[in-house]
Amino acid sequence: MTKPLHDLHDVELAALAAAGGRREFGELVRRHGSAVRALLRRMGAQAAEADDVAQDAFLTAFQRSAEFRGEGTFAAWVKRIAARQYLKRKSRDARYVAEIESEEMAPAVDTPGLVDLDEALKSLSETERLCVSLCHGAGMSHPEIAAAMNLPLGTVKSHVKRGLDKLRARLTPEPAQYGRAAHVV
Structure with missing residues (x-):
């Protein structure tokens, strides 16, 4: 008999997701999605952009779930992915680059x-x-x-x-x- 998803540790869920377990990865998204979106909002993303970047980050995490070794928390791992994706998105925006160069204190x-x-x-x-x-x-x-x-x-x-x-x-x-x-x- 297998454990219910909510009883599995993030490392176990990530390992099952790496083997193609969509339901297991869905549990990871359910557990950590709001924390990832909150981080993106704190970084300056508007709600819709935070949702988009979080979705992209979880898609990347699913594709790379075999790389998660459990050396840190899954939440920290996916937050790093989301933060990097947000920064890439911002760096593509020429207005953002100009803003950093001429930045004044808020x-x-x-x-x-x-x-x-x-x-x-x-x-x-x-x-x-x-x-x-x-x-x-x-x-x-x-x-x-x-x-x-x-x-x-x-x-x-x-x-x-x-x-x-x-x-x-x-x-x-x-x-x-x-x-x-x-x-x-």
């Missing part, structure tokens, strides 16, 4: 109260958002990001650090928000 938006991560990411420049998303969302190393974006390694490190510093400043609540009791002397 203005900070002053929002009272809590800000969610997606909103905070929108306050970063395009390159900072991509570098931070690839590093912390797709699990890519700085050298991998540098190669994928065709940027010097030091530049990638600077964008990641600057982006994280901006996110930290934006997502850290102000001490005054907690309110202090009046101290009477």
Whole structure:
């Protein structure tokens, strides 16, 4: 008797998919599809584009499922595929290349109260958002990001650090928000 699909580990599902198991691969898509689309949205893709790139990434992952060895998580593997495909798509867009060359810092938006991560990411420049998303969302190393974006390694490190510093400043609540009791002397 075989286990139900939901009881199988991602490595087992990928191995079965590599042998042509479409249902098993469908289970992997069900498990990880929303996380892949969320990463793409954080990288700057609109909803329809995120869906398209995610679909292409899963198709590529299905075709290359024999290459997945289980050394990392399946989610990280397919996120890397999706991130690279998104970057290729963006690099084909001449307007994007011009934007990176003449890029200015995105203005900070002053929002009272809590800000969610997606909103905070929108306050970063395009390159900072991509570098931070690839590093912390797709699990890519700085050298991998540098190669994928065709940027010097030091530049990638600077964008990641600057982006994280901006996110930290934006997502850290102000001490005054907690309110202090009046101290009477």
